[in-house]
Amino acid sequence: MTLRYSYGLNQWNAGHDRFVLRDDHVRAFKTLNACGFDSVEIPCGSGRWEPLGRKDWIEKFYGSIRGLKDVMADCGITAVSSFIFNPAEPIFEEGAFGLSPLEPAHHGRILQTLRQYAAILPELGGDRLVVRALPDWSANHVCDTATMQLAADCWNAVGAMAMREGVRLALNFDCVTMARDEDDMAALLDLCDPAAVGLSVDTADAAIMGLDPVALYRRFAARVIHVQLKNALHRDDLGEYRLPFPAKFMLGGGGARHIARWYCELGDEDGLVDIAEFRAALAAGGYDGWAVVESDQSPEPATSAMLNGWYLKMRAAA
Amino acid sequence: MSNIKWQYADHWRTPSPQGPINQFASMREMDRFIKQIASVGLTGIGMFAWNLGAISAMFGSLRSYREFLADRGIEKIVDLFWCAPQASPGMELHNPEHAGRVVGMLEHFVRLADGLEVENLVVMPAHCYTDTQPVTAERIKVLADVWNRAGRMAAGHGLKLGCHHEFWCGIRSQEEIDLFYAHTDSDFVHLYIDTAQHVIAGVDPVALYEKYASRVNGFHFKDTRHVDLVEDYRSLPDPELVARTTPRWFYEMGTPGGMVDFPALMRALKRHAYQGWIGVEHDKADIGGGSYPESTALAMWYARNVLSPIYS
Numbered sequence: 001m002t003l004r005y006s007y008g009l010n011q012w013n014a015g016h017d018r019f020v021l022r023d024d025h026v027r028a029f030k031t032l033n034a035c036g037f038d039s040v041e042i043p044c045g046s047g048r049w050e051p052l053g054r055k056d057w058i059e060k061f062y063g064s065i066r067g068l069k070d071v072m073a074d075c076g077i078t079a080v081s082s083f084i085f086n087p088a089e090p091i092f093e094e095g096a097f098g099l100s101p102l103e104p105a106h107h108g109r110i111l112q113t114l115r116q117y118a119a120i121l122p123e124l125g126g127d128r129l130v131v132r133a134l135p136d137w138s139a140n141h142v143c144d145t146a147t148m149q150l151a152a153d154c155w156n157a158v159g160a161m162a163m164r165e166g167v168r169l170a171l172n173f174d175c176v177t178m179a180r181d182e183d184d185m186a187a188l189l190d191l192c193d194p195a196a197v198g199l200s201v202d203t204a205d206a207a208i209m210g211l212d213p214v215a216l217y218r219r220f221a222a223r224v225i226h227v228q229l230k231n232a233l234h235r236d237d238l239g240e241y242r243l244p245f246p247a248k249f250m251l252g253g254g255g256a257r258h259i260a261r262w263y264c265e266l267g268d269e270d271g272l273v274d275i276a277e278f279r280a281a282l283a284a285g286g287y288d289g290w291a292v293v294e295s296d297q298s299p300e301p302a303t304s305a306m307l308n309g310w311y312l313k314m315r316a317a318a
Numbered sequence: 319m320s321n322i323k324w325q326y327a328d329h330w331r332t333p334s335p336q337g338p339i340n341q342f343a344s345m346r347e348m349d350r351f352i353k354q355i356a357s358v359g360l361t362g363i364g365m366f367a368w369n370l371g372a373i374s375a376m377f378g379s380l381r382s383y384r385e386f387l388a389d390r391g392i393e394k395i396v397d398l399f400w401c402a403p404q405a406s407p408g409m410e411l412h413n414p415e416h417a418g419r420v421v422g423m424l425e426h427f428v429r430l431a432d433g434l435e436v437e438n439l440v441v442m443p444a445h446c447y448t449d450t451q452p453v454t455a456e457r458i459k460v461l462a463d464v465w466n467r468a469g470r471m472a473a474g475h476g477l478k479l480g481c482h483h484e485f486w487c488g489i490r491s492q493e494e495i496d497l498f499y500a501h502t503d504s505d506f507v508h509l510y511i512d513t514a515q516h517v518i519a520g521v522d523p524v525a526l527y528e529k530y531a532s533r534v535n536g537f538h539f540k541d542t543r544h545v546d547l548v549e550d551y552r553s554l555p556d557p558e559l560v561a562r563t564t565p566r567w568f569y570e571m572g573t574p575g576g577m578v579d580f581p582a583l584m585r586a587l588k589r590h591a592y593q594g595w596i597g598v599e600h601d602k603a604d605i606g607g608g609s610y611p612e613s614t615a616l617a618m619w620y621a622r623n624v625l626s627p628i629y630s
Contacts, residue, residue, distance in 0.1 A: 023574075031615040034358040034622065076623065260335065267353075269346070299333050302612035303354060310357035314391055 003282060005312060006039035006081035007032050008228070008294035009052070011301045013043055020049050022061070026075055031302050033076030035309030039125070040077055041292045044085040044117065046092045054093065055116040065120050079125030081290045082226065083117040084172065086132040100135050101154035102147060114158050118165040128226045128290055129162050130200050131155070133171035133188060134178045137241050143184040145191075152191035159196030170200035170226035175208035175236060175262075176246035182211065182219055189223055198225030204232035204263050204294070207272040209241075214274070214281045221285035229278075230294040231264045231271035251297070263296045265304050267311035279316055320630050321592065324621060325362030325396045326355040327538055327599035328369065330610050338604070342372045349390070354611055356391035358618035363387065364397035364440070364597050367427035380434055394435055396595050397536060398427055399482070401442035403556065405449040412450060412457050412488070417464045421471050428475045437595070438536050439472045440510045441465070443481040443489055443498065447551050450488025455497060458489060462501030469506030480510030480535040485518035485546055485567075486557035492521050499530060508535035512599070513578040514542040514568050519551065524582045531590040538599040539617070541569045541576035558602065566605040570613040571598070572620035580620075581628055588629035596621075 012028050013019040019028070032040065045053020051061035052068070062068040072078070087099040087110050094113060099106040117129055134143075134151055141147055159169040171188065173179045179188065189199060199220050205228075206213040217224060240246065240255040249255065251262055266275045282291070293312070295304030330351055331338045341351035355363070365373075370380065377383040384394055402409060410416050428439060444450045444461055469479035481498070483490055489498050499509065509530045515538075516523040527534060550561035558567055571580055598621070603613040 027612060027616060030619040031612055034615040034619040036357070076619070300609060300611055302609055302615050303332060303350070306354035306357040306611055306615060307350060310353040310390075313357065314353075 002288045003279075003291050004039065004081070004289065005037055006041050006079070006290050006292045007037045007305065007308075008041045008043075008084075008292050010041075010043045010084075011295040011298040011304055013045070014297075017049050020051060022071070025052065026071065028301070029072055029075035029077045031305055035305045036313055037293070037305070037309065038077055039079040039081045039290075040072075041082045041084060041130075042080055044083050044089075046090055055120050056093065058120075065123050069124055080121065081126045081292060082128035082130050082170075083121065083126075084130040085114060085117065088132070088135060101133070101151040102135060102141065104150060104153070107154040107157060110154055111157050111161060115161060118162040118167045121167050122165060127167050128170055129158075129167050130170045130172050130226055131158070132177065133173055136176055136246055137178040137180070141178050143179055143187050145187065148188045148191055151188055155197050156193050159193060163196045168225050169197050171197060172200040172202060172226075172228070173205070174202060175205040176241040176250060180209065180241075182216060185220070189220065194223060199223045200226035200228060202228040202230070203273045203275070203278055204228075204230040204296075207232040208234065208236050208262060210235050214278055217278065217281050217285065221287070224285075224287060225289055227282070227287070227289070227291040228294050229266065229275065229291045230296065231266050231268050231273045231275065232262055233264050233268070233270055233272065234259050234262055235272065261297055261299070263294070263298075265295060265307040265311065266293065267307065267315055275311070276316065322587075322626070322630055323362060323393075323595050324360050324618065325364055325595045325597050326360045326614065327364040327397070327399070327597045328366055329599060329601050329603070331604055332610060342369065342376070345376055348376065348386075352387060352390045352392055355614060358615050359622060360598065360614075360618065361391065361393050362396040362595055363392055363394075364399060365395050367398040367400045367424075367439075370398070370427060370430045374430075380431065384434055395431065396436065397438040397440050397597065398431060398436055398477075399440045400424060400427065401484075403442070403446050405445045411444055411464060412460050414460055414463065417467060420464055421468045424468055425471050428472055428477060432475060436477055438480050438510065439468075439477045440480045440482050440536065441468070442484055442487050444487050446486050446554070446557070447488050447490060448554055453488050453494060458494060458497050459501050461489065462498055462507070465507050466503050469503065473506055478508050478535040479506060480508040482510040482512055482538070483515060483519070484512070484558075485515045486551040486553070490519045490521075490551060492526075495521065495526070499533065504533055507533075509533045510536045510538070512538040512540070513580070513583065514538075514540040517577050518542050518544060518546050518567060520545055524579055524586055527583060527586050527590075531586070531592070534592070536595055536597060538597045539571055539580065539621075540599045540601065541571055541573050541578045541580075542567055543569060543573070543575045543577060545577065566602060566608075568599075568601045568603070570600055570603070570617040570620070572616060572624065580625055584625045584628040
């Protein structure tokens with residue numbers, strides 16, 4: 001197994017007007033490097049407050065992709081492992097306010113948007129484009145073959161485009177997506193070209209959904225090409241993924257139980273995920289690729305990075 | 319083996335649902351604190367002497383704490399720090415009649431740490447400037463006598479006494495520092511250099527180290543963006559907090575606009591073949607939205623990427 005760690009910048013990018021200044025980026029890069037990380041995952045974004053979120057904004061803010069790469073390198077960050085994209089997020093530059101892989105009319109726009117990320121990833125040292133595979137749960141949609149074929153058509157096209165750039169597409173299923181179990185995920189994966197489209201396993205989101213991330217990995221080991229490694233404190237026992245805007249009302253607002261924080265650091269004593277067991281499963285499955293450490297909703301990003309770095313150095317390596 | 323080992327000096331405060339808390343709030347918070355500093359390459363810790371009691375209460379004994387540290391990658395407690403910023407009727411550092419009380423109190427802390435291989439007892443050698451006044455040669459001589467006694471006591475327990483000169487301390491200028499070390503015994507009274515504090519006081523820490531290299535028993539490496547030009551050091555009750563010109567005095571190594579020439583200091587350490595610990599300190603790092611964890615990570619990034627290539 002060759003496991004290469006990266007770190008999600010999303011924990012710093014906690015919404016509008018945050019993580020905009022170049023100095024903010026430099027401090028995050030140096031913090032991560034001090035904690036033992038040399039690669040980052042960047043969330044795609046839109047608007048003037050997302051200077052890392054799109055190719056055009058990177059070029060405006062850093063002069064060029066090379067400019068960003070040089071700044072990262074000065075801080076000890078040698079690669080952007082991956083970009084992660086949610087088609088439902090607004091893309092102001094393109095007049096898009098909620099694209100969906102279930103809408104055939106949106107497929108061309110999604111493909112066009114994602115071209116920029118596939119094009120710049122190799123220059124940045126990365127090779128994974130991670131996408132939110134399906135929309136939020138909705139009473140109007142089920143994961144039947146016809147519906148999954150719509151999504152598969154979209155992702156197969158994106159995957160083929162990305163593959164031509166030397167990038168592979170990984171489908172990510174978070175805890176509020178319409179796919180609720182392994183069979184739902186399989187329904188989509190089975191319709192996607194294995195050469196171009198793989199699976200991104202998110203350990204914490206799987207746990208929040210009530211799934212066993214180890215079992216999830218084992219079932220799909222041959223298709224797993226990206227891992228998001230994080231821990232979770234709570235399961236969605238109330239089925240609050242059905243709430244409107246679940247990313248806000250459930251994950252942000254805490255739902256009916258007013259949960260202050262769903263996610264936690266890898267070695268947290270209250271964490272639901274046995275990270276050591278998951279790593280052992282990756283080793284047994286011969287996983288060869290990125291493991292992107294994340295700390296969504298971190299109240300103190302540096303603390304999360306330091307605790308995660310400590311865990312990987314002092315416990316996971318043992 | 320490297321000549322330099324990095325340790326972290328106790329100041330810490332992070333957000334919690336209860337508001338800001340420090341590592342003494344619970345075993346869990348101590349666990350998170352130690353893991354965070356170990357994560358970025360620190361292998362020792364400096365402590366306020368008065369926190370030893372809380373540690374004993376939390377862990378049952380200081381030996382248990384040392385095992386807790388070792389399990390998380392921290393070798394040991396390196397320094398114990400003590401100061402008395404304000405003079406009081408029963409405790410005036412510059413009153414010869416109080417010398418026995420001062421030394422006895424410090425010996426209490428030193429005894430608590432017996433067997434832990436603590437290396438340094440670090441003290442602020444005078445009260446704040448305002449409470450030390452008049453700062454005369456005679457008064458500095460009295461203070462030197464106190465610290466000569468305390469230094470012998472500490473040495474008897476295997477510790478070196480180091481004097482740490484805050485910018486608002488009664489012994490702060492180059493002239494006062496020189497007079498103090500002229501009157502103290504070089505075998506028992508050492509200089510513990512805090513880079514930012516000296517810069518704020520208008521003293522060049524590199525030149526200071528060059529002058530007293532053989533007497534230096536440790537460092538606090540932190541930076542500042544300001545020199546005290548208007549006698550902020552006289553502010554009461556705490557010049558580090560209430561100075562009228564400067565809401566935040568201290569920053570991590572590598573901060574933009576930092577006034578400490580750390581590379582020059584590292585080159586000086588190399589010239590003198592310094593071997594030992596360097597402390598990383600972030601006093602009041604969270605003023606104005608800063609963060610102790612981030613400052614610590616950034617400081618250790620700087621230590622590893624800028625300073626260690628000069629001398630490690």
